[in-house]
Amino acid sequence: MSKLSQRHLLGIKNLTRQDIELIFETADNFKEVINRPIKKVPSLRDVTIANIFFENSTRTRLSFELAEKRLSADVINFSTSNSSVKKGETLLDTVNNILAMKVDMVVMRHASVGAPHFLAKHIKANIVNAGDGTHEHPTQALLDAFSIREKLGSVEGKKIAIIGDILHSRVALSNIFALKKLGAEVMVCGPPTLIPKFISSLGVKVEWEVQKALEWCDVANVLRIQLERQQIKYFPSLREYSLYYGITKKTLDDLKKDIVLMHPGPINRGVELTSDAADSHHSIILDQVENGVAVRMAVLYLLAGAN
Amino acid sequence: MQKKIVLDSQLLDITLNRLCQQLIEAHHDFSETVILGLQPRGIFLAELIHAKLKTLVKKQIPLGYLDATFHRDDFRRRDVPAKASETRIPFAIENKNVVLIDDVLFTGRTVRAALDAMIAFGRPAKVELLVLVDRTSTRDLPISADYVGKYVDTLESQKILVELVAQGHKQNKIWLINKD
Numbered sequence: 001m002s003k004l005s006q007r008h009l010l011g012i013k014n015l016t017r018q019d020i021e022l023i024f025e026t027a028d029n030f031k032e033v034i035n036r037p038i039k040k041v042p043s044l045r046d047v048t049i050a051n052i053f054f055e056n057s058t059r060t061r062l063s064f065e066l067a068e069k070r071l072s073a074d075v076i077n078f079s080t081s082n083s084s085v086k087k088g089e090t091l092l093d094t095v096n097n098i099l100a101m102k103v104d105m106v107v108m109r110h111a112s113v114g115a116p117h118f119l120a121k122h123i124k125a126n127i128v129n130a131g132d133g134t135h136e137h138p139t140q141a142l143l144d145a146f147s148i149r150e151k152l153g154s155v156e157g158k159k160i161a162i163i164g165d166i167l168h169s170r171v172a173l174s175n176i177f178a179l180k181k182l183g184a185e186v187m188v189c190g191p192p193t194l195i196p197k198f199i200s201s202l203g204v205k206v207e208w209e210v211q212k213a214l215e216w217c218d219v220a221n222v223l224r225i226q227l228e229r230q231q232i233k234y235f236p237s238l239r240e241y242s243l244y245y246g247i248t249k250k251t252l253d254d255l256k257k258d259i260v261l262m263h264p265g266p267i268n269r270g271v272e273l274t275s276d277a278a279d280s281h282h283s284i285i286l287d288q289v290e291n292g293v294a295v296r297m298a299v300l301y302l303l304a305g306a307n
Numbered sequence: 308m309q310k311k312i313v314l315d316s317q318l319l320d321i322t323l324n325r326l327c328q329q330l331i332e333a334h335h336d337f338s339e340t341v342i343l344g345l346q347p348r349g350i351f352l353a354e355l356i357h358a359k360l361k362t363l364v365k366k367q368i369p370l371g372y373l374d375a376t377f378h379r380d381d382f383r384r385r386d387v388p389a390k391a392s393e394t395r396i397p398f399a400i401e402n403k404n405v406v407l408i409d410d411v412l413f414t415g416r417t418v419r420a421a422l423d424a425m426i427a428f429g430r431p432a433k434v435e436l437l438v439l440v441d442r443t444s445t446r447d448l449p450i451s452a453d454y455v456g457k458y459v460d461t462l463e464s465q466k467i468l469v470e471l472v473a474q475g476h477k478q479n480k481i482w483l484i485n486k487d
């Protein structure tokens with residue numbers, strides 16, 4: 001089959017392994033396209049996409065916008081800072097108004113968990129979740145798994161440690177779903193206060209010591225401490241966090257094997273990763289960014305073409 | 308379902324040899340010529356012709372694969388999005404003579420898409436089209452081939468089936484199939 005089982009990309013939870021593999025195979029082709037002298041294809045020329053961002057974003061929004069433009073879609077951008085949401089309009093009204101202007105797809109980021117799921121029940125357009133609160137960030141997980149597949153040949157059987165603020169991270173949850181579906185072993189690692197209580201029920205290992213996690217894994221996906229989502233203190237100080245959980249180039253070099261270092265960005269240099277680690281040969285952080293465009297092109301292409 | 312042979316293994320070989328000779332006649336030493344096989348099925352034919360030319364002109368001619376899926380005009384008009392294949396053109400086509408190769412020329416829409424896809428890699432000096440089977444009177448667009456293995460007059464409801472050893476078949480054979 002060359003069709004996704006879903007009309008929307010709300011989360012990795014709803015995807016099948018076949019869906020993920022189809023997205024990867026399509027993304028392989030788009031990765032070749034974005035390295036051509038002329039990087040644009042006309043597939044989505046009669047499709048209009050609204051990027052609706054109720055939460056700040058640089059990388060994801062730019063990546064989606066670039067993916068849409070490389071596919072020749074018409075793009076409108078909307079962010080809450082300069083919109084009528086500030087005047088008290090509801091989410092459904094805002095989106096319905098945008099759709100009345102004949103928009104076919106909506107890419108949405110929202111601070112509330114389940115916002116895209118709510119929209120999917122009420123509107124006809126295809127919806128792509130670009131992050132909903134602390135819940136899921138499916139395209140990030142897809143591009144992370146795609147980057148692992150590219151670097152190591154496959155995801156199946158690989159050991160991946162997700163390190164950092166697991167509690168507040170939508171990237172972590174989507175990554176766990178994606179990696180487990182693709183047959184990887186997954187471990188989460190962080191201070192006990194930043195690990196959700198029943199996370200092991202998702203079939204992941206839990207480790208509190210970063211050194212042990214690094215010794216175990218083939219790939220370390222390091223996450224940012226999401227201070228903006230933390231209403232209370234989960235650890236004494238950033239300095240202490242970086243002392244116990246920060247990864248340096250020396251930690252990586254001292255391991256008995258070569259591991260791959262990933263980070264979804266934005267990096268807080270000197271907190272979860274030191275500069276020399278982030279820029280070392282272990283790191284595929286910038287490959288992740290490049291793959292992000294190709295993977296998002298694949299998602300948009302497959303969703304738009306399945307009417 | 309009725310099947311009728313259009314070209315058998317022996318005739319196909321004669322036809323391929325003739326096509327190669329025609330290419331040599333037009334392209335001499337192939338110094339400015341590159342070959343592009345159209346995905347997904349044209350690449351097998353392109354490889355066959357490429358191998359034959361190599362023994363005839365004693366020279367390695369650049370061979371690439373071109374996929375036109377993202378340039379098709381039926382996106383969002385089919386139930387399932389068309390599945391893309393690999394494009395691999397590890398050489399420049401700027402100012403080259405390009406020979407596009409596909410197995411069957413039917414409506415001409417794939418060739419139209421392929422021309423668009425190819426232009427993304429540069430501006431060739433000249434583009435020609437080689438097909439094994441030209442299905443006459445089923446064209447939707449004003450497109451014709453420069454080198455043709457065999458002209459077959461078909462109905463739109465009929466199908467041409469190309470079986471090549473390279474695709475895993477026992478023998479090279481081209482069939483005309485009546486759907487009923």
